Amino acid sequence: MTDAAPIVLIDDDQDLRKAMQQTLELAGFAVMSFPNAASALQQLSQKFEGIVISDIRMPGIDGLELFRRLRAIDPEIPVMLVTGHGDIPMAVQAIQDGAYDFIAKPFAADRLVQSARRACEMRRLVMENRALRLAAETAGDSLPLIGQTPVMERLRQTLRHIADTDVDVLVAGETGSGKEVVATLLHRWSRRRAGNFVALNCGALPESVIESELFGHEAGAFTGALKKRIGRIEHASGGTLFLDEIEAMPPATQVKMLRVLEAREITPLGTNDTRSVDIRVVAAAKIDLGNPAQRGEFREDLYYRLNVVTLSIPPLRERRDDIPLLFSHFLKRASDRFQRDVPIVSQQVQRHLLTHEWPGNVRELSHFAERVALGMEESSNTPVLPVPADMLSLPERVERYEAEIIRDALAAHGGDVKETIEALGIPRKTFYDKLQRHGISRGDFVGDHRAGGDDRPASISATTPRNSP
CATH class of the missing domain: 1.10.8.60 (Helicase, Ruva Protein; domain 3)
Known part of the structure; x- marks a missing residue:
């Protein structure tokens, strides 16, 4: 979407329409105004990225009929209805049917702007979600390493460039960054794709087992070796061997692995026979093997043998x-x-x-x-952080600050309504309006004593605009 969120404004009252258009344009919106719904409908489709603000009583197609037609075009276009006093019951019914908001005449300019901002933000999220969902569906599994940032574009280009070179590759990246995806792509995009892609996590196997897994063994090679076993390296011959967490490979196994990389041959446990293998090795590490302090017991010569091509996957x-x-x-x-x-x-x-x-x-x-x-995002253990203050607009910062002042006053007076409104210096109705707007429950602040004032929250009726004096 563009920076100026688009709004379609419809009202047959020319003076009111011009005043609303000027208010919205001063607030930064891109407004297209129309004297009737029929001309506006010609500009609206599922691709429309903005919102619609319409009067209810208009000749021809009125606001309610317009709303019904928009629901057929795209039920997720936010529609705000401007109503006279007698139209409020109809507007309330429209809200129940899915309209975004209604504004009763006369209304403050700020009421119109704030509601339009929220509606435009909702539409932005809808359009963004649609675009991302379409891109993901189009990509499917045919486009792994999903990403449009320059670093991911370069990574994909590099993978395609080296896929058919048969060079061994070292992949560096943090836990969960997609190292196995990179190894799989190197295999899939190479001439070796007809062979096996064999993966082994070096950190998941004990030292007593890893050599048998890698090199294989003959029957009777050790206690429990009842029959011959083909190792992972030999099984990968003609294809690709992926060694994940290679930094966890035991030192003794590293010596044998170095020989495999240099001679492309193996000697299974329990025999002196050597067997040639045709493999490509892709190794992955979650530490910087080029840094001696992090490398630890990992052999330097093995690192340099693997470090023909190194690919780094950036963290999210x-x-x-x-x-x-x-x-x-x-x-x-x-x-x-x-x-x-x-x-x-x-x-x-x-x-x-x-x-x-x-x-x-x-x-x-x-x-x-x-x-x-699964609908569990609110109850998950992953905390959802509040938006930092520097990411909020000035009105949003003022709203947050006002809510904090009200909460502090309620806490200081134990939830007592009379004392709190005296401390804040605002009328009782304004106080309750602000509790409603900020989602503050007075009962959360009630101390050991009962509140001295009227503790019944004032309801906002359909005929009362939600404006604070």
């Missing part, structure tokens, strides 16, 4: 622009697996996607998408 926190696309892909995949409709991503989830550090990288993001697909 360094490519945040890719997070929404990745999340949409995982959410669609999880929803299909759980046989559920893909949910609309809430603002709370959007904030978490943008503010969380994702130490578990793509794997953590995938698991978070599964919880969202």
Whole structure:
């Protein structure tokens, strides 16, 4: 969407329409105004990225009929209805049927602007989710390493460039960043794709087992070796061998692995015979093997033998622009697996996607998408962080500050209404209006004594605009 959110404004009253248009344009919106609904409908489709603000009583197609037609075009276009006093019951019914909001005449300019901002933000999220979902569906499993940032574009280009070279590759990246995906792509995009892709996690096997797993053994080679076993290296001959967490490989096994890389031959346990193997080795490490302090017991000569081509996968926190696309892909995949409709991503989830550090990288993001697909995002152990103050607009900062002052006053007076409104210096109705707007429950602050004032919250009727004096 453009920076200036588009608004279609419809009102047959020319003076009111011009005044509303001027108010909205001064607030930064791009307004297209129309004197009737028929001409406005010609400009609206599912691709429309903005909102509609319409009067209810108009000749020809009135606001309610317009709302019904818009529901048929795209039920997720936010529609705000401008109403006279006698139209309020109709507007309330429209809200129940899915209209975004109604504004009763006469109304303050700020009331119109604030509601339009919220509606435009909701539409922005809907359109963003649709675009990301379409991109993820189009990509499917044919486009692993999902991402549109320059670093991911370069990584994919490099993979295609070296895929057919048969050179051994060292992949560096944090836990969950997608190292096995990179290894799989190197195999899939190479001439070796007809052979086996064999993966082994060096950190998952004890030292007593890893050599047998890698090199194989003959019957009777050791206690329990009842029959001959082909090792992972030989099984990968003609294909690709992926060694994950190679930094955890025992030192004795490293010596033998160095020989495999140099001579392309193995000697299974329990025999002196050597066997030639045709393999490509892709090794992955979650530490910097080039740094002696991190390398530890990992052999330097093995590192240099592996370090013909090194690919680095950036963590998610360094490519945040890719997070929404990745999340949409995982959410669609999880929803299909759980046989559920893909949910609309809430603002709370959007904030978490943008503010969380994702130490578990793509794997953590995938698991978070599964919880969202199951409707568990609010009850998950992953905290949803508030938006930092410097990311809020000035009105949003003022709203947050006002809510904090009210909470502090309620806490200081034990929830006593009379004392709190005297301390704040505002009328009782304004106080209750602000509690309603900020979602504050007075009962949360009641101390050991009963509140001295009227503790019944004032309800906002359909005929009362939600404006604070």
